[in-house]
Amino acid sequence: MIRILFVMSILVIGGCASIPDDLSTSPEQTLLPFAATVTSKPDNQTARWGGEIAQVSNLAQGSLIEVVEFTLNSRGRPLKADTSGGRFQVQVPGFIDPAIYAPGRMITALGSFAEIKEGLVGEQPYRFPVLHTDQVHLWPEVQESSTRDCHCDPFFLHRSFMMRPIIIVPAN
Numbered sequence: 571m572i573r574i575l576f577v578m579s580i581l582v583i584g585g586c587a588s589i590p591d592d593l594s595t596s597p598e599q600t601l602l603p604f605a606a607t608v609t610s611k612p613d614n615q616t617a618r619w620g621g622e623i624a625q626v627s628n629l630a631q632g633s634l635i636e637v638v639e640f641t642l643n644s645r646g647r648p649l650k651a652d653t654s655g656g657r658f659q660v661q662v663p664g665f666i667d668p669a670i671y672a673p674g675r676m677i678t679a680l681g682s683f684a685e686i687k688e689g690l691v692g693e694q695p696y697r698f699p700v701l702h703t704d705q706v707h708l709w710p711e712v713q714e715s716s717t718r719d720c721h722c723d724p725f726f727l728h729r730s731f732m733m734r735p736i737i738i739v740p741a742n
Contacts, residue, residue: 589646592705593618593680602683604639604655607699612685617701619658620648620678626668633666634659635706636698637677646678647709658699659687662706676709 588594595601595616602610602617621639639655640648660679671677681703689698 589644590707593646593678593707595680604658604699607658607683607686610683612683612699614682614684616680617683618642618646618678618680619701620646620676621654621658622648622650623671623673623675623677624657625673626666626671628665628668632661632663634661635666635671635677635679637679640676642678646707648676648678650676657691657696658701659689660701660703660706662703666706671706671708675711678707678709679703680705680707 595618599616602615604617604619619637619639620642621637624636624638626636627634636657636659638657640650641655643649660677660681661684679701681701683699684702685700687698687700689696
């Protein structure tokens, strides 16, 4: 009995969610929250921010990813919501393929808060906090399963039998 409980506890602990290796930091390292960029000056503090890609620009000195910020879950994955803390840019050395890092995809980046750039969102001026990094984690797209073709009725083999209307005609 004790062996079974031991094995089950190992499986439960091993199955717990963890942050991907490319986003992990040492336990004693303090990360700058995105909300603090309003009051903090850029001084290369380490930060882990994530959200939805708005656009990707490939420049001569590297690539720039514009991201709509969302709160991260315990695994570091952005949780899409109707509210956002704002936008930020991720500066990456090298080429980022805009077909793969397409608008709407979720990413999380771990890097240093190095500067604030003036830019535009549409025609509105905007101040973008910039995260300099080599580590950008592109999250896989989540596919919603379809239950249209589910014949889940355990008592009848044909679902259509249960869906037929019953028509009662009064006798004359």
